[in-house]
Amino acid sequence: MDAPGTPLVVLDHVNKHYGDLHVLNDINLTIAKGEVVVVIGPSGSGKSTLCRAINRLETIDDGTISIDGQPLPSEGAALAKLRANVGMVFQSFNLFAHKTILQNVTLGPIAVSKKSKAEADGRAMELLERVGVANQAKKMPAQLSGGQQQRVAIARALAMQPSVMLFDEPTSALDPEMINEVLDVMVGLAKEGMTMIVVTHEMGFARRAADRVVFMADGRIVEDTTPAEFFDHPKSERAKDFLSKILTH
Amino acid sequence: MVIFDNLPLYLEAFLQTLALLLLTIVLALPLGAVIAAMRISPIGSLRATATVYTEILRNTPLVLVFIFCFVVLPILGVILPFMFSAVLALTLYTAPFFAEAIRSGINGVPVGQAEAARSIGMTFGQTVTLVVLPQAIRSVIPPIINVMIALTKNTSIAGGFFIFELFNSGRRLVNENGDQVILVLVGVAAFYLLITIPLGQLADFLERRVVIRR
Ligand SMILES: Nc1ncnc2c1ncn2[C@@H]1O[C@H](COP(=O)(O)OP(=O)(O)OP(=O)(O)O)[C@@H](O)[C@H]1O
Ligand SMILES: [Mg+2]
Numbered sequence: 001m002d003a004p005g006t007p008l009v010v011l012d013h014v015n016k017h018y019g020d021l022h023v024l025n026d027i028n029l030t031i032a033k034g035e036v037v038v039v040i041g042p043s044g045s046g047k048s049t050l051c052r053a054i055n056r057l058e059t060i061d062d063g064t065i066s067i068d069g070q071p072l073p074s075e076g077a078a079l080a081k082l083r084a085n086v087g088m089v090f091q092s093f094n095l096f097a098h099k100t101i102l103q104n105v106t107l108g109p110i111a112v113s114k115k116s117k118a119e120a121d122g123r124a125m126e127l128l129e130r131v132g133v134a135n136q137a138k139k140m141p142a143q144l145s146g147g148q149q150q151r152v153a154i155a156r157a158l159a160m161q162p163s164v165m166l167f168d169e170p171t172s173a174l175d176p177e178m179i180n181e182v183l184d185v186m187v188g189l190a191k192e193g194m195t196m197i198v199v200t201h202e203m204g205f206a207r208r209a210a211d212r213v214v215f216m217a218d219g220r221i222v223e224d225t226t227p228a229e230f231f232d233h234p235k236s237e238r239a240k241d242f243l244s245k246i247l248t249h
Numbered sequence: 250m251v252i253f254d255n256l257p258l259y260l261e262a263f264l265q266t267l268a269l270l271l272l273t274i275v276l277a278l279p280l281g282a283v284i285a286a287m288r289i290s291p292i293g294s295l296r297a298t299a300t301v302y303t304e305i306l307r308n309t310p311l312v313l314v315f316i317f318c319f320v321v322l323p324i325l326g327v328i329l330p331f332m333f334s335a336v337l338a339l340t341l342y343t344a345p346f347f348a349e350a351i352r353s354g355i356n357g358v359p360v361g362q363a364e365a366a367r368s369i370g371m372t373f374g375q376t377v378t379l380v381v382l383p384q385a386i387r388s389v390i391p392p393i394i395n396v397m398i399a400l401t402k403n404t405s406i407a408g409g410f411f412i413f414e415l416f417n418s419g420r421r422l423v424n425e426n427g428d429q430v431i432l433v434l435v436g437v438a439a440f441y442l443l444i445t446i447p448l449g450q451l452a453d454f455l456e457r458r459v460v461i462r463r
Contacts, residue, residue: 057364075291077372084370094365098383108369111379153365160369 008033008164008195009054014063016049023049024060025219031164036196038206038227041216042242047199050216051168054197055086068163084112087157087165091173093149095141095156101128102137105156113160120159127155131185147178151185164195171202201246203231215239251429252436255422262418263440268332269404269414270444273339274397280340281347286377288352303345311406314338319410335407339400346396354389355381387456394452398445415440 009031016024023046031037039047052058054065056072056079065072067086073079095104105124109115115123128134131151133144141149150170157165167186171179183205190196190209200206206213206227213230215223217238223230234240252259287299306314318338322329329337358381366376408417419437423430 055368057367080367080370080372082370083368086368088365088368090361090365092361094359094361096362096365096380096384098380107379108371111375112370156365156369 005032005034007031008035008068009197010064010066011050011054012064012066014053014060014065016046016053016058016060021219023219024053027063027219027221029214029221029224031195031197033163033195034193035212036190036194036198036210037212037214038210039197039199039214039216040201040206040230040242041222045216046219047216048168051088051166051197051199054164054166055083055088057088080112084108084160085162085164087160087162089150089153089157089165089167089170091169093141093146093153093173095149095152097141099141100137101133101139101141101144101152104141104152105159108156108160124155124159127158128152130188131155132181145178146174147181150174150178150182154182154185154189158189164197165189167196167198167200169199169201171200203227203246207231215242217242251422251426251432252439255418255436258418258422259415259436259440262413262415263443265412265414266401266404266440267444269335269339269407269412270397270401272336273343273400273404276336276340277343277400278347278393280344282351282382284344284348285351285355286374288348289355289377291373299348303348306342306345307349309342311338311342311403312409314342315406315410331411335410335412338410339403339407342403343396343400346399347393350392350396351382351385351389353392354385354387357388358384390455391452394448398448401441401444401448 007030009029011027011029014024014027015022025046027050039050041047049058053060054067056065067082070082073082095101096107099107102121102124105127106117106120109120109123110117125134125137128137131154133148133151133155136144136148136152141152144152154165154170170186171182174182179202183202186196186198186205187209198205198210210227213223213225213227214221215230215234215236215238222236222238223234225235230239231243234243284299284303287295288303290296315335315338318329318334318341319331322334362380362384363376366380371379404414405416408414408420415437419433422433422436426433
């Protein structure tokens with residue numbers, strides 16, 4: 001294990017276009033081991049694309065992304081191996097609909113990491129316990145509430161023992177009363193030193209758990225600072241405008 | 250009556266039709282699954298190969314595929330037993346139909362499922378076999394059985410190529426019993442229905458059994 005503070009995720013002059021749209025515009029971002037970075041910004045600013053580029057669910061046009069010093073492989077087994085090391089939690093949970101909760105968590109360890117079923121089951125139950133849904137292990141995803149499903153999705157990602165976790169608006173598909181149960185799990189992870197990149201508009205989470213806030217607009221990183229600084233003293237007009245909108249509604 | 254008098258002949262032909270059907274399914278279904286996987290694969294050349302194959306075979310009359318296997322291949326020096334050639338022709342022709350049925354089912358599985366699978370480090374093959382196909386099964390069953398029903402009827406083409414299956418037996422019996430043509434054909438049809446009706450019911454049954462809730 002490297003000490004906290006060594007760069008883990010490095011984006012260097014990353015650009016991506018969708019046709020004429022410049023969704024990622026010269027992105028430079030370094031995330032150190034153990035750091036929790038909240039990415040915030042208006043709809044369409046490229047936050048999801050950024051997240052998805054980091055585990056190469058989206059390709060980039062130019063620039064480099066490296067994880068733990070390794071540039072992202074382009075395809076094949078090397079890419080699969082890298083993805084196992086980068087956990088991802090989606091807005092829409094995406095639990096495997098044909099598998100039980102327990103199987104959702106064990107499928108990766110068994111199929112990808114070649115763990116024995118017994119070992120995978122044991123570890124999965126620990127993780128489900130930790131996110132508070134161990135008693136649902138035998139159910140199917142559709143039988144769980146959104147908040148429960150998202151916590152299972154976090155357990156599924158953790159089961160691969162990733163060195164960084166990406167969250168793309170993990171609470172925005174949830175009913176308000178379920179948001180905190182998911183955020184609490186995420187705060188716990190942050191406290192334990194997990195490296196996290198979290199796209200969210202939950203200011204409470206950002207203030208409680210984030211080391212940095214990255215504000216994106218029109219495909220660029222406009223501000224990159226501490227949560228207190230960002231929320232209390234935003235520098236750019238874009239950020240001030242954006243904050244006034246999310247604060248007033 | 251002509252049907253009962255010739256029951257052994259009908260049965261022999263029926264078994265031959267059944268053999269054509271089952272052998273073709275056993276070969277064409279996996280081949281179809283491979284073609285479907287190729288068509289969604291990240292590798293462009295695989296996608297192109299599968300697409301071209303599918304489009305050519307789906308748009309060629311089955312008789313031409315039979316002529317290719319029974320006439321062209323021997324000219325090229327590939328001499329196969331008749332039954333082998335017939336199953337080959339039916340397999341080549343049917344696999345793309347299975348592939349399309351499977352592909353439409355795959356397209357019905359939300360992309361988030363495949364993305365989640367890839368994000369935990371599954372390879373393309375694992376994503377398809379462990380996550381996408383098992384969920385596509387339910388919507389894939391009815392179209393696959395439809396392909397099987399069409400295949401059952403298509404086996405009759407083999408009757409024109411030296412295989413003594415149901416259609417061929419009908420032809421022979423018509424020649425021998427010119428006065429009872431209708432009855433002979435009713436007998437032939439009844440044996441085809443003996444296959445296709447249970448297939449349809451199997452489709453209903455399986456569709457009800459394999460339900461995935463979202
Ligand atoms: N596959 C695609 N093809 C074309 N344009 C796309 C595609 N995916 C995203 N875009 C566009 O790229 C821009 C950035 O999208 P992205 O999803 O990264 O934004 P976002 O910041 O996550 O927004 P939101 O807050 O709404 O989730 C948007 O304008 C979107 O319409
Ligand atoms: Mg988004």
